[in-house]
Amino acid sequence: MGIAERKEREKQQRREEIILAAEKVFFSKGFHLSTMDDIAEEVELSKGTLYLYFKSKEDLHMAVARTSIRLLREVTLKATEGGGTALEKLGRMGRATVEFSRTDPDRMRSIMTLEEMEPQALSITAGDVQDLIYKESTVGTVMQLVELGVKEKLIREDVPAYLVAHTLWMTVLSVVRFVTMKPGLFEALELSQDQILESHFELVLNGIKS
Amino acid sequence: MGIAERKEREKQQRREEIILAAEKVFFSKGFHLSTMDDIAEEVELSKGTLYLYFKSKEDLHMAVARTSIRLLREVTLKATEGGGTALEKLGRMGRATVEFSRTDPDRMRSIMTLEEMEPQALSITAGDVQDLIYKESTVGTVMQLVELGVKEKLIREDVPAYLVAHTLWMTVLSVVRFVTMKPGLFEALELSQDQILESHFELVLNGIKS
DNA sequence: TCTATTTTATGACTACTAGTCATTTTATAT
DNA sequence: ATATAAAATGACTAGTAGTCATAAAATAGA
Numbered sequence: 001m002g003i004a005e006r007k008e009r010e011k012q013q014r015r016e017e018i019i020l021a022a023e024k025v026f027f028s029k030g031f032h033l034s035t036m037d038d039i040a041e042e043v044e045l046s047k048g049t050l051y052l053y054f055k056s057k058e059d060l061h062m063a064v065a066r067t068s069i070r071l072l073r074e075v076t077l078k079a080t081e082g083g084g085t086a087l088e089k090l091g092r093m094g095r096a097t098v099e100f101s102r103t104d105p106d107r108m109r110s111i112m113t114l115e116e117m118e119p120q121a122l123s124i125t126a127g128d129v130q131d132l133i134y135k136e137s138t139v140g141t142v143m144q145l146v147e148l149g150v151k152e153k154l155i156r157e158d159v160p161a162y163l164v165a166h167t168l169w170m171t172v173l174s175v176v177r178f179v180t181m182k183p184g185l186f187e188a189l190e191l192s193q194d195q196i197l198e199s200h201f202e203l204v205l206n207g208i209k210s
Numbered sequence: 211m212g213i214a215e216r217k218e219r220e221k222q223q224r225r226e227e228i229i230l231a232a233e234k235v236f237f238s239k240g241f242h243l244s245t246m247d248d249i250a251e252e253v254e255l256s257k258g259t260l261y262l263y264f265k266s267k268e269d270l271h272m273a274v275a276r277t278s279i280r281l282l283r284e285v286t287l288k289a290t291e292g293g294g295t296a297l298e299k300l301g302r303m304g305r306a307t308v309e310f311s312r313t314d315p316d317r318m319r320s321i322m323t324l325e326e327m328e329p330q331a332l333s334i335t336a337g338d339v340q341d342l343i344y345k346e347s348t349v350g351t352v353m354q355l356v357e358l359g360v361k362e363k364l365i366r367e368d369v370p371a372y373l374v375a376h377t378l379w380m381t382v383l384s385v386v387r388f389v390t391m392k393p394g395l396f397e398a399l400e401l402s403q404d405q406i407l408e409s410h411f412e413l414v415l416n417g418i419k420s
Numbered sequence: 421t422c423t424a425t426t427t428t429a430t431g432a433c434t435a436c437t438a439g440t441c442a443t444t445t446t447a448t449a450t
Numbered sequence: 451a452t453a454t455a456a457a458a459t460g461a462c463t464a465g466t467a468g469t470c471a472t473a474a475a476a477t478a479g480a
Binding site: 032116129202203 | 242326328337339340343366369374376377378380381383385387388392394395397398399401405410412413415417418
């Protein structure tokens with residue numbers, strides 16, 4: 001009835017409020033330096049209340065990161081719209097990922113922080129992982145584009161498409177992770193992030209060409 | 211004089227004892243689940259003593275990981291000995307890295323854990339980073355092999371060798387990191403680690419071919 | 421409107437652990 | 451044997467995730 005529905009709506013709204021507050025705190029201080037007290041203060045609730053809605057600090061961060069993953073998926077899907085070969089679309093997806101990181105580094109950092117977390121700290125099932133990777137992430141789209149590229153005779157077919165797709169996804173994710181999480185490394189080694197990214201795309205796309 | 215030298219030797223020996231004990235604990239429980247009390251118990255010293263030799267838990271782990279990096283460097287350098295083109299040697303380096311991870315996953319995990327650590331938790335300078343990457347790691351060797359490959363006309367020269375080398379290093383490191391740190395991901399996605407690794411090497415080496 | 425029950429929220433408390441430091445023990449110098 | 455320096459100790463502090471007994475607010479029913 002109406003009251004139960006309203007209460008459920010309010011519960012979801014409260015949950016969203018907590019996620020938004022957490023996002024603010026995590027984005028400004030990073031996951032490790034943020035405390036549940038910080039977040040409680042930001043959302044103006046007691047710390048105990050956070051644990052009514054989330055299992056743990058990691059669980060709350062994961063909710064924040066999933067929002068980020070959804071947004072990243074949106075911009076990379078949008079980048080594949082319009083004309084061009086599968087290879088070109090894959091290139092555009094990669095660059096859209098980089099641009100996403102450049103324009104919203106804190107958001108990308110939240111995705112990478114989730115990526116770095118130990119699975120047992122997250123207490124998620126194999127099914128959860130599959131959903132996250134195949135439905136919320138961009139692997140599925142990469143897979144489709146690789147299959148299309150094989151059909152277009154532009155992408156090599158001697159390596160199974162699903163292996164190519166996963167390898168692509170892992171390497172792009174990783175170089176973006178270096179750029180996002182280790183700017184100091186680039187400074188220390190006197191490397192240009194842009195050049196490394198371009199070099200990476202060039203070599204990886206060249207590597208899958210037929 | 212003799213006494214001062216003996217005391218210095220004993221100090222270094224004590225330091226090595228602590229590192230070995232830490233290695234045992236970190237390898238069996240992982241960095242995050244290990245406590246300084248665990249390590250103190252293993253080495254049969256008081257916790258306060260650990261802080262006479264190391265700045266922090268992360269500092270101690272770094273000492274453990276540096277030993278691992280040195281061993282990895284040794285086996286990958288050995289893999290480049292003997293005949294073959296620069297490309298073949300690069301391939302052998304990559305496979306030696308994978309084999310190292312397979313035969314001593316805890317050791318590789320210690321390297322990857324260091325890699326994932328936030329630089330400010332480690333309080334190391336840019337010079338330290340340069341030393342670690344260029345003198346203790348394998349980037350230097352990769353750089354030389356890429357330059358040799360360009361001379362052999364087997365590796366493309368339109369992308370500067372140092373960018374190729376760093377890109378190679380980052381991508382190999384990253385796929386090995388997935389394999390080392392996220393076995394659950396492979397299970398969840400029903401992927402073969404070996405196939406992903408072979409696919410990765412195939413595509414990346416193909417990508418740098420002239 | 422009042423009372424009982426359910427739901428939501430609270431914040432003091434517990435448990436844990438990195439790191440510290442006043443004190444003790446051991447080694448060295450005189 | 452005594453004074454001093456070096457090495458070691460482990461109780462303690464500080465911080466924080468997570469808990470839970472209790473309170474407050476909302477709802478149901480008479």
